[in-house]
Each structure stands twice: as structure tokens, then as C-alpha cells.
Amino acid sequence: MPTSSDETGPTNPGSALVPAVERVLALAATWLAWDGRPRLAADGERAYTPHQAIRRTADHIVDHLAQAEALLAGAPAEEDRWHASAVTLDADRASFSEADLVEAQQRLRRLARTFELRYAAAGPEAWDAPQDGWTLRQIAEHVADPWYAEQLGDLSGP
Numbered sequence: 811m812p813t814s815s816d817e818t819g820p821t822n823p824g825s826a827l828v829p830a831v832e833r834v835l836a837l838a839a840t841w842l843a844w845d846g847r848p849r850l851a852a853d854g855e856r857a858y859t860p861h862q863a864i865r866r867t868a869d870h871i872v873d874h875l876a877q878a879e880a881l882l883a884g885a886p887a888e889e890d891r892w893h894a895s896a897v898t899l900d901a902d903r904a905s906f907s908e909a910d911l912v913e914a915q916q917r918l919r920r921l922a923r924t925f926e927l928r929y930a931a932a933g934p935e936a937w938d939a940p941q942d943g944w945t946l947r948q949i950a951e952h953v954a955d956p957w958y959a960e961q962l963g964d965l966s967g968p
Contacts, residue, residue: 820937822929822937823937823946823947823950823951824927824929824930824950825929826950826951826954827871827926827950827953827954828923830922830953830954830955830956831918831919831921833956833959834864834867834914834918835911835915835918837863837956837960837964838860838864838906838911838914838915840965840966841863842907842908842911844859844860844905844906844965846903846905848903849961851961852961856896856961859898859903859906859962860906861899861901861902861903861910862898862899862958863958863961864910864918865902866894866958867918867956868921869892869894870953871918871953873892874925874949874952874953875921875925875928876888877944877949878932878946878949879928881942881946882946887942925950925953932946
């Protein structure tokens with residue numbers, strides 16, 4: 811099944827997650843210089859560390875992949891009980907190393923690819939079918955926002 815817009819088929823909305831994850835990872839590569847201070851998010855209510863931004867990005871993908879699976883199966887979605895951004899875990903405060911970056915690259919790229927392949931398997935007829943208030947396309951558009959990583963930003967500056 812094609813995943814890009816060309817003569818052979820429509821654009822897979824799940825593919826939008828791939829460049830979003832690459833943006834997260836490009837930012838994460840600058841976090842090796844993190845000074846240990848959480849950064850306040852644009853909403854002024856939450857703070858992020860490198861590990862927290864990676865954790866929230868992965869959790870967000872998992873959460874919405876589960877939502878998409880439930881929609882496709884005609885089953886109710888699992889209730890969201892994450893503490894999400896409301897909590898900074900002790901592990902979130904750890905320094906961010908090259909090994910952490912490699913782990914994030916592996917984890918997030920695999921999740922993005924799984925999301926993309928699941929959408930490809932569902933097929934174009936499923937992407938815009940309204941189901942439980944969301945379409946699969948809307949879910950993909952929502953998840954393909956690197957917001958958590960953008961809150962920490964590029965730390966390669968002075």
C-alpha cells in the first residue's frame with residue numbers, strides 16, 4: 811500500500827508522524843547540552859526535561875495508537891489514566907546522554923513506523939470514516955505535532 815501521494819494512491823495520514831518524530835529527535839540531539847533545569851512550557855503550567863519530553867512523546871503515540879486500534883476494532887478505547895505532563899518523575903530529572911538519545915531514536919522511530927503501517931493496513935476507506943468523535947486522519951494529525959519536544963526546544967545555543 812502506498813504511503814505517499816503519487817499516481818498509485820492517496821497519502822497515508824499515519825505517515826505524518828515520521829517527520830514529526832524526526833523533528834523530536836533533531837531537537838533531542840541538542841539536549842546532550844542540557845543544564846539540568848526543566849524548561850517551562852508555552853502554557854506556563856508545565857515544565858519539561860529531556861527524558862520527560864521523550865516519555866510524553868512516546869506515551870502520546872502509544873495512547874493514540876491504542877485509540878486507533880480500538881476504533882478499527884469497534885471497541886471502546888482504554889480510559890486515559892496517565893499522569894502525563896502533570897508529573898515530573900524522578901527519572902525525568904536524570905542527565906540526557908548519547909545512550910539516551912540512541913534509545914529515544916530506536917523507540918520513537920519504531921513507534922512512528924508502527925503507526926504508519928497500521929494506517930496503511932487500515933486503508934484509505936478507514937482514514938476519514940467518523941468513529942467515536944475522531945477520524946483516523948484527525949488522530950494522525952493530532953499526534954504528528956512535536957509539541958512536547960518543542961517545549962524544551964533546541965538547546966544547542968549559547
